[in-house]
Amino acid sequence: MAPTDLPSENDMANPYKSPQADDALDSTTTSELRRAAPARKVKLKCPHCGHNLKGATTAMIGDLAVCPHCKAEFEIRPPYMTYEQVPWYRRSGVNSVFILVHILTGGCVPFILWTCVNLVTGDIYYKKKDAAGDLETWSFANKVVAVAILLVNAIVLLLLLLGPSS
Ligand SMILES: [Zn+2]
Numbered sequence: 001m002a003p004t005d006l007p008s009e010n011d012m013a014n015p016y017k018s019p020q021a022d023d024a025l026d027s028t029t030t031s032e033l034r035r036a037a038p039a040r041k042v043k044l045k046c047p048h049c050g051h052n053l054k055g056a057t058t059a060m061i062g063d064l065a066v067c068p069h070c071k072a073e074f075e076i077r078p079p080y081m082t083y084e085q086v087p088w089y090r091r092s093g094v095n096s097v098f099i100l101v102h103i104l105t106g107g108c109v110p111f112i113l114w115t116c117v118n119l120v121t122g123d124i125y126y127k128k129k130d131a132a133g134d135l136e137t138w139s140f141a142n143k144v145v146a147v148a149i150l151l152v153n154a155i156v157l158l159l160l161l162l163g164p165s166s
Contacts, residue, residue, distance in 0.1 A: 113149070
């Protein structure tokens with residue numbers, strides 16, 4: 001067995017690491033965080049089912065993980081350390097305004113769909129930090145509502161497209 005085939009310390013430390021994880025991407029942030037010692041605990045949630053994966057650290061960032069709950073495979077992304085690092089469209093304040101605009105215009109400006117897509121593809125972050133120092137995120141219940149809204153809109157759109165053209 002070639003030395004490169006031996007599992008690294010990282011492999012041993014990551015209980016969620018997927019077997020095909022070695023082509024994981026390596027951005028600057030990723031390598032910076034990997035170098036940072038000692039590894040800091042990070043909040044890790046399955047993006048597919050919202051299951052909390054305990055014991056994740058910064059050393060695992062960039063790896064592919066397998067959710068023990070729904071078996072989905074996903075990349076462990078670096079967490080945002082400050083609200084300023086969060087892209088504007090994933091900030092809680094911006095998305096609250098989107099929802100407000102949607103309501104005030106009676107849905108004529110359907111910004112809420114943008115918020116829903118954000119929630120389904122990732123998290124929306126509060127400025128507030130939790131006890132561990134991580135930014136708090138919108139709850140999983142919000143994601144469920146977002147999926148429901150998107151489904152309803154997709155069905156309405158489909159009915160409009162398939163409707164009688166008389
Ligand atoms: Zn899952």
